Amino acid sequence: MDRIVEKTIKNLEKHHFEVFYFEDLEKLKEKVKDYLKIYDSFSFGGSTTLVQTKLKDLIIENGKKYIERIAGDDEEKKIESERAALLSDIYFMSTNAVSSTGALINIDKRGNRIGALIFGPKKVVVIASTNKITKDIDSGIERAKNIAAVSNCKRFNLHTPCVNLQRCVDCEHEENICYTTVITKRSFPHKRIAVLLFEGNYGF
Ligand code: SF4
Known part of the structure; x- marks a missing residue:
């Protein structure tokens, strides 16, 4: 395991996150199935990682009650499904x-x-490959803006300046997707947030 991964695990644990590390995606899938045995209803935040790893399919197949986020143009229905999640x-x-x-x-x-x-939610499970590890919070914000947000703008075919x-560039474009930045420094209640780290390069 890389030293930066070791350091990340140690500091996440110090901040009361529940942390697991997997070299192998298959073992991570077993851990996800274990969570699904404990909890009844489940839902998702939008995540390319969960799609690319097929974890989203696995969760839907193995979970008990799916609170599905409704896509489409009906904003009222969409918000109600997000509230339920x-x-x-x-x-x-x-x-x-x-x-x-x-x-x-x-x-x-x-x-x-x-x-x-x-x-x-009673439990939040954050699944992240090791490419998302950054040195500190400032470089994490840089990553969130310059890699994740820019990639999402491309993915949604937006016309924001970052696409070109x-x-x-911290734009004022009407299609701006960067409304709120959240830095989660600790988990409360302790271990409510689990971070499942795995070797790889997935998502943005
Ligand atoms: S603030 Fe604007 S330019 Fe920056 S990533 Fe978000 S949408 Fe793109």
Whole structure:
């Protein structure tokens, strides 16, 4: 295990996160199945990592009661489903960055994902490959802006300046997706937030 990964685990634990590290994605999947045996309802925050690893499919197949986020143009229905997800027993997401100093860094527009991270679900499981580890919180914010947010703007075919410039310019564009930045420095209640780190390069 790299020294930066070791340091990250040690500091996350010091900050009361529940932490697991996997060299092998298959072992991580077993851990996710174990969580699904304990909790009834489950939901997700939008996550490329969960899609690329097929963990989203695995969770839907093995979980008990799916509180599904409704996509589409009906804003009222969408918000109601996001509100319901906040009361799921267990919530799965990734993170834009995890600092080796033991913090999670995330940027959202709607706030449904970071809302659940902060409060609501009994358990939050953050699944992140080691490429998301940064030296400290400042470099985590840089990663969240210049890698995660820029990649999401591309993914959604937006016209924000970062798509062409390949970097964030803290724009005022009407399609800006960077409304709220959240830095989670500790887990309360202790171990409510689990961080499942695994070797690899997934998501943004
Ligand atoms: S603030 Fe604007 S330029 Fe920066 S990543 Fe977000 S959308 Fe792109």
